[in-house]
Amino acid sequence: MSVLILAETLEGKFKKSTFEATSYGKKVAELLGTTTVVLAINATNPSELYTYGAEKVLNVSNENLKTFNAKVYANIIQQAVEKENAQIVIIDASANGLYVAPMVAVNINAGYASNVVAIPSSTTPFVVKRKAFSSKGFNNTEINTDVKVIGLSKNSFGIIENEVAGTTEDFSPSVIETTIVSEKIEQTTGTVTIADADIVVSGGRGLKGPENWGMVEELAQILGAATACSKPVSDLGWRPHSEHVGQTGKPVASNLYIAIGISGAIQHLAGINSSKVKVVINTDAEAPFFKAADYGIVGDAFEVVPKLIEKLKEFKTNNI
Amino acid sequence: MKILVCISHVPDTTSKINFKENDTKFDNNGVQFVINPYDEFALTRAMWFKEKQGATITAVTVGNTSTEPTLRKALAIGADDAIRVNTEAIDGLQVAKELAEVVKNGSYNLVLAGKESIDYNGGMVPGMLAALVDYNFVNACIGLEIEGEKATISREIDGGKEILSANLPLVIAGQKGLVEEKDLRIPNMRGIMMARKKPLSILEPISTKTATTTASFEKPATKSACKIVSTENIGELVDLLHNEAKVI
Ligand SMILES: Cc1cc2nc3c(=O)[nH]c(=O)nc-3n(C[C@H](O)[C@H](O)[C@H](O)COP(=O)(O)OP(=O)(O)OC[C@H]3O[C@@H](n4cnc5c(N)ncnc54)[C@H](O)[C@@H]3O)c2cc1C
Numbered sequence: 001m002s003v004l005i006l007a008e009t010l011e012g013k014f015k016k017s018t019f020e021a022t023s024y025g026k027k028v029a030e031l032l033g034t035t036t037v038v039l040a041i042n043a044t045n046p047s048e049l050y051t052y053g054a055e056k057v058l059n060v061s062n063e064n065l066k067t068f069n070a071k072v073y074a075n076i077i078q079q080a081v082e083k084e085n086a087q088i089v090i091i092d093a094s095a096n097g098l099y100v101a102p103m104v105a106v107n108i109n110a111g112y113a114s115n116v117v118a119i120p121s122s123t124t125p126f127v128v129k130r131k132a133f134s135s136k137g138f139n140n141t142e143i144n145t146d147v148k149v150i151g152l153s154k155n156s157f158g159i160i161e162n163e164v165a166g167t168t169e170d171f172s173p174s175v176i177e178t179t180i181v182s183e184k185i186e187q188t189t190g191t192v193t194i195a196d197a198d199i200v201v202s203g204g205r206g207l208k209g210p211e212n213w214g215m216v217e218e219l220a221q222i223l224g225a226a227t228a229c230s231k232p233v234s235d236l237g238w239r240p241h242s243e244h245v246g247q248t249g250k251p252v253a254s255n256l257y258i259a260i261g262i263s264g265a266i267q268h269l270a271g272i273n274s275s276k277v278k279v280v281i282n283t284d285a286e287a288p289f290f291k292a293a294d295y296g297i298v299g300d301a302f303e304v305v306p307k308l309i310e311k312l313k314e315f316k317t318n319n320i
Numbered sequence: 321m322k323i324l325v326c327i328s329h330v331p332d333t334t335s336k337i338n339f340k341e342n343d344t345k346f347d348n349n350g351v352q353f354v355i356n357p358y359d360e361f362a363l364t365r366a367m368w369f370k371e372k373q374g375a376t377i378t379a380v381t382v383g384n385t386s387t388e389p390t391l392r393k394a395l396a397i398g399a400d401d402a403i404r405v406n407t408e409a410i411d412g413l414q415v416a417k418e419l420a421e422v423v424k425n426g427s428y429n430l431v432l433a434g435k436e437s438i439d440y441n442g443g444m445v446p447g448m449l450a451a452l453v454d455y456n457f458v459n460a461c462i463g464l465e466i467e468g469e470k471a472t473i474s475r476e477i478d479g480g481k482e483i484l485s486a487n488l489p490l491v492i493a494g495q496k497g498l499v500e501e502k503d504l505r506i507p508n509m510r511g512i513m514m515a516r517k518k519p520l521s522i523l524e525p526i527s528t529k530t531a532t533t534t535a536s537f538e539k540p541a542t543k544s545a546c547k548i549v550s551t552e553n554i555g556e557l558v559d560l561l562h563n564e565a566k567v568i
Binding site: 070071074094095096098099100101102103105106107110111112113114115125127129131132133134135136137138139140141142143144145151178179180181182183184185186187188189191193195196198199223231234235241242244247248249255256266267270273276277279280290291292293294295296297298299303304307308311312314315319 | 331333334336337339357358411412413416438439440441442443444445446447448450451452456457458459460462472475476477478479480481482483484485486487496497500501502530531532533534535536537538539540543544546547548549550551554555557558560561562565567568
């Protein structure tokens with residue numbers, strides 16, 4: 001028996017979500033009285049995961065697995081599950097994780113709960129809490145199958161150090177043939193993605209036009225944040241679709257979400273509600289966002305944001 | 321090309337979410353239901369293939385009679401016929417198994433769905449369906465072109481996009497980008513009239529087995545009031561974020 005965690009890497013380096021998934025997996029393994037195994041494909045430094053509770057790392061090095069292919073990966077995860085007699089499989093909520101998890105569930109006859117935000121509240125029956133209704137509610141889901149797949153929501157458990165004496169074992173799974181091929185990957189480098197960001201700075205229609213995003217980007221840069229926007233802003237073509245957050249856009253689960261010139265429509269709030277701390281800057285004191293926010297400034301973004309940038313710069317200089 | 325578009329019948333995005341029967345059931349009292357927004361992108365892309373490449377479109381949903389107006393809306397937008405699998409599914413796997421049966425019996429070569437439904441946000445039905453029928457699958461699809469048997473697909477990845485090529489048959493889980501917001505269609509009078517006459521067949525489910533069940537629902541904890549910082553003292557916000565919220 002074991003708990004298997006799928007590691008995610010970018011150019012060989014583990015993503016932060018892998019540290020979180022490993023921390024979570026370790027906790028689940030403790031509850032079940034078993035051990036953790038992490039499946040790492042083409043990772044540069046597998047032993048880095050011992051810090052977060054990886055008792056064993058299955059280390060796959062294979063040139064043919066350089067680019068992610070969901071069908072191939074789902075099959076490899078299945079081989080790892082069989083080899084390690086895994087009872088639970090934990091997959092993060094990255095784009096690749098969300099892609100592969102349902103395929104894995106079918107391959108291994110497992111029940112699958114996605115968007116899970118907490119450790120199981122009970123192990124017999126096995127019940128996990130998951131987000132539903134775009135974070136307007138939670139669903140305590142009972143998984144009834146012998147093997148279970150858990151999709152872990154980002155930033156829900158946290159990265160917890162739990163050093164163990166881990167081992168790394170080379171693993172050479174067979175690689176199946178597929179008729180689906182990756183032709184090209186266009187990765188924007190140098191910017192923080194919404195998926196990975198601890199802080200997200202988001203602009204709405206109150207910013208009047210795309211030419212005014214300079215201050216949003218500057219604010220984001222100082223904070224090491226990702227930039228995002230409301231739906232009309234992406235529909236108007238002011239910002240790319242990849243920045244659209246909300247119920248019908250990307251979900252945001254950052255530590256800090258700063259909304260500038262966003263009214264706080266129910267569909268917008270639904271997608272960003274899982275952020276821990278929310279700040280709103282809006283001229284209209286009646287804007288619904290103030291009901292959802294922790295901190296607010298009633299004021300004109302064109303005055304407030306430059307001042308905030310200035311104050312943050314001072315803060316940075318004093319805190320280095 | 322035979323396209324199957326999977327339609328989920330979901331609460332309108334403005335709905336207040338409440339639960340009943342001791343928090344074990346979703347309370348649909350006063351809730352308006354609509355085509356799942358992600359599925360609208362899928363249906364609209366299917367219409368393009370119908371109009372430009374002569375494809376036929378079947379809309380399918382797994383649900384009880386209350387879902388029929390939503391299916392009729394898909395017919396009014398332009399699907400040729402519709403299928404309702406007559407069961408109130410308990411989990412995503414159950415839905416995927418019913419859809420897999422429809423796909424096998426109808427030999428569809430393209431299945432278009434939304435990447436998730438906005439009610440349970442499972443994000444699992446399309447991927448499970450693809451695995452069950454052994455079709456190629458692309459999640460979070462933001463672009464799809466088809467020439468003969470060959471598809472070129474873009475999908476969103478964290479911080480960018482990936483272009484893939486695949487042979488049909490194919491399952492696609494779409495989102496905005498597959499078509500643009502402005503391309504979405506509102507049914508017109510003629511479409512609504514025609515939809516009434518289009519075939520809507522009702523199939524009985526093949527199984528009632530589920531892998532997961534809902535033990536209970538919960539609402540998010542109510543939050544404390546917003547602290548207002550004066551425009552005269554923006555440094556206070558930096559201070560609060562650092563010392564109180566501890567997020568910077
Ligand atoms: C099916 C459906 C799905 C949807 N999904 C989403 C979604 O996923 N995400 C999303 O965001 N929306 C979504 N929406 C749209 C949503 O209903 C709102 O229309 C949208 O969120 C409003 O965007 P906004 O706040 O940028 O613009 P507005 O509502 O126009 O608000 C602009 C705000 O800026 C303020 N403002 C103006 N000038 C200034 C200034 N100088 N300084 C500071 N503040 C200023 C105004 O007071 C106002 O509150 C959806 C709608 C539907 C129907």
